[in-house]
Amino acid sequence: DNEYYLNRQDAFESNVRSYPRKLPFAIAKAKGVWITDVEGKEYLDCLAGAGTLALGHNHDDILEALNAFLISGMPMHTLDLTTPIKDQFSEALLSILPNKGKEYCLQFCGPSGADAVEAALKLAKIATKRNTIISFTGGYHGMTHGALAVTGNNGPKEHVTNLMPGVQFFPFPHNYRCPTGMSGEKGAGILACQFQHFIEDVERGSPLPAAVILEVVQGEGGVNPAPIHWLQQIRKVTQEHGILMIVDEVQSGFGRTGRMFAFEEAGIEPDMIVMSKAIGGGLPLAILGIKKQFDAWHPGAHSGTFRGNQLAMAAGISTLNTLNKPHFLGSVMQRGHWLTGQLQALQSHYPCLAQVRGRGLMIGIEIVDEGLPSDSSGAYVGDGLLAAEIQRQCFKQGLILERGGRNGNVIRLLPPLIITQDECFEVVLRFESALERAIK
Ligand code: PMP
Numbered sequence: 001d002n003e004y005y006l007n008r009q010d011a012f013e014s015n016v017r018s019y020p021r022k023l024p025f026a027i028a029k030a031k032g033v034w035i036t037d038v039e040g041k042e043y044l045d046c047l048a049g050a051g052t053l054a055l056g057h058n059h060d061d062i063l064e065a066l067n068a069f070l071i072s073g074m075p076m077h078t079l080d081l082t083t084p085i086k087d088q089f090s091e092a093l094l095s096i097l098p099n100k101g102k103e104y105c106l107q108f109c110g111p112s113g114a115d116a117v118e119a120a121l122k123l124a125k126i127a128t129k130r131n132t133i134i135s136f137t138g139g140y141h142g143m144t145h146g147a148l149a150v151t152g153n154n155g156p157k158e159h160v161t162n163l164m165p166g167v168q169f170f171p172f173p174h175n176y177r178c179p180t181g182m183s184g185e186k187g188a189g190i191l192a193c194q195f196q197h198f199i200e201d202v203e204r205g206s207p208l209p210a211a212v213i214l215e216v217v218q219g220e221g222g223v224n225p226a227p228i229h230w231l232q233q234i235r236k237v238t239q240e241h242g243i244l245m246i247v248d249e250v251q252s253g254f255g256r257t258g259r260m261f262a263f264e265e266a267g268i269e270p271d272m273i274v275m276s277k278a279i280g281g282g283l284p285l286a287i288l289g290i291k292k293q294f295d296a297w298h299p300g301a302h303s304g305t306f307r308g309n310q311l312a313m314a315a316g317i318s319t320l321n322t323l324n325k326p327h328f329l330g331s332v333m334q335r336g337h338w339l340t341g342q343l344q345a346l347q348s349h350y351p352c353l354a355q356v357r358g359r360g361l362m363i364g365i366e367i368v369d370e371g372l373p374s375d376s377s378g379a380y381v382g383d384g385l386l387a388a389e390i391q392r393q394c395f396k397q398g399l400i401l402e403r404g405g406r407n408g409n410v411i412r413l414l415p416p417l418i419i420t421q422d423e424c425f426e427v428v429l430r431f432e433s434a435l436e437r438a439i440k
Helices: 003-012 060-070 084-094 113-128 145-149 184-205 228-240 262-266 310-323 328-346 385-396 421-439
Strands: 027-031 034-037 042-045 104-110 133-136 167-170 211-214 244-248 272-275 286-291 353-359 362-367 402-404 410-413
Touching (some): 042 421, 060 310, 084 104, 084 310, 104 113, 113 145, 113 211, 113 244, 113 286, 184 228, 211 228, 228 244, 228 262, 310 328, 328 353, 328 421, 362 385, 385 402, 385 410
Parallel strands (some): 133 211, 211 244, 244 272
Antiparallel strands (some): 027 034, 034 042, 104 286, 272 286, 353 362
């Protein structure tokens, strides 16, 4: 075990809340998909700063852009004042939105994804003069009071009183052992109809909601891609009733799914697009894309100090330049298919790998241990123990990945998008040997 980490843990145990006890190491350096710890051991990083490092660690282009910026004499932080970097970044960002962003405007929100979620919720209420928000089970939108209120997982809400009121949850269509019992395209169709009836019922009795907020591919919720027809139906119903559709692309955006944005697969146009993580090239930045007709802020109505991170914008421009290169997104899709296929091929040898799913390089592996009980809906409830053990063994094999899902029973892979074919091969090798050890 890692000596530095253990000593440090003794020294700081009670003073520093350290992120993952499940990743007990101290990082010395990193390049591409590889992290080296202080003892010189190398790890393949399939967490990538929770998806922020689209181009991996210390990508040459990003380093060059940051170095050039640092010696340029330009200010590092400029609140929301105008700079050429901000202009270039905004232009690059608008150009990847639907119709090259002609119908959208950008609101710089602050450093973290939750900042942009909060802005979206506020603006939806202001723009529609309505009070309530619909969210979906299993969704994740952040840890602040509003973002947490629309987050589907009840765990982090425990004992947090007076979260933002007026949030109603509707079932998200899971394609595997859906808690509603409605899996697959057919189940999703039924849920979409129920959503429509639900909205029509609300309309008869009380004011309509201001917005729905959803992830096209739920990340923390266990990598659940929404069926296309369900998304299209939600878009149709929301449009018909003047309900804003807020799509949270914090994790699934910027090439992660093999498309610039995950919603593109369904051919829909959200009213608001929540963006963060990879847009700052690994540095903190969050932005809300808003359809212009809903940009109802009065001047100064929404502010925040850290909205002018020039370094994040420089790194963001560099990231977008790479994502825009011909074939780049195609190769993300291709590697994603290959990895998913290889992991699916393991399923016949390892029945605990219940489902391998995802889009592009946003991959989830649902782990079940059939000995465990079902919940009241009859859906299997993995308690996450086996998944935790697999994650632990992966770490020992030098493979870093995360877990998600209702009970932490979904292993999640979010490798840098620049991962090579050989590195994908290495991921599968390491995963399988970790799996062998975990089920022994
Ligand atoms: N939305 C989604 C879909 C996310 O995955 C996350 C972070 N995991 C957030 C919002 C919140 O972002 P942050 O942690 O930067 O506040």
